[in-house]
Amino acid sequence: MSQIAYDARSTALLFVDPYNDFLSEGGKVWPFVENIAREVGLLDNLRTINRAVRDAGIQVVYVPHRRWQPGDYRCWCHPSPSQRKIMDGHHFAKGEWGGEWHPDFAPQDGDIVALEHWGSSGFANTDLDFQLKQHRVTHVVIVGLLANTCIEATGRYAMELGYHVTLVKDATAAFRREMMHAAHELNGPTYAHSIVSTAELVEALPKA
Template sequence: MSSTTYAADRTALLIVDPYNDFMSEGGKLYNAIKETADASGLYDNLRKIIPTVRAAGIQVVIVPHHRSHQHGDDYAGWRHVNMFQARNAPLKAFEAGTWGGEFNPEFGPQPGDIVAKEHWAQNGFANTDLDMQLKQRGIQKIIMVGLIANSCIEATARYGMELGYHVTLVPDATAAFSPAGMEAAAQNAPMFAHAIVSTAELLAQLPPAKTAAVF
């Protein structure tokens, strides 16, 4: 267990890709992550982490994937479409204007949250305003939760470390497309994370809930 503490004014919780297609039953990718989500306790742990973070006054940031579009090919004219993009293009996950492309009402943004610009592939910092949004608020530590453990979580966390952020991973608040994906994420994590904690360990290190001022 890390002894790290998370000051409310210098910490942000990054919730990656909380779309209905991932996190709501009936979503296009809900069943694809169900095995690992059930095994990790993803949903129950997010239900503990997110309200506690908000109560403590820690900034919540939504880090969304690019929404696909109904008409045309999102990758038309691209010289280098990777294998994962090509395989998943026909699925049109997170399609703009559809229920699946909307944020899950429980895990998505609330008033006061930041919604970063959409990332095209895996890294939430690449070609988005995420770094600026964090730096403008004096954020030094980022806590990563959401999807997918060995792609968007890992890619964003890796680059966050390179940018100078203190990176915390919470493996039981993530999921992947397979147990092998979760294992790959676990094997790689010590290369870039500053802290790897369980939900229970994280909650024990968060500041207490802010109390409302009495006049």
């Protein structure tokens, strides 16, 4: 772990896709991430981080995936393989339980909810960068789902835009261990400035 001092005035937690479909029993994607999620203690770690950053006065920013609606992607020239899966499975459907926030991670007063991203990056075709700059954010801590898709794409894009990027390796999950290994051991070090555990992050946060 690199020794980072997180200033509450310039740090934001990017909470990516905390939907019921991803994080709740009965969610459409939960069965595919459940084994890894339980192995790393995902839900408890997200609860710990959510509480710690709020206690520290750090800005919480929600980075939501597009909530599927009828007709999405069908007339696109080049929907990605992931978008085709969403189109077929109706993941994160708008107006349905699966597309609602997990009850433990719903936005609170003062939180920012960025525009929904269509692909993997929370920055592409959204207002996320604009919102962060308006709040003078320079450091982003990224948690949520999935480690090797939306987390990685959002982190890479953040680095390209000049943000300091922290990944929390046990506050995310993927379909397989190999994907987690690639996200944190192979790919993460090529763009993230810090890769930490939940305990290490909480220790480094400013005290309330």
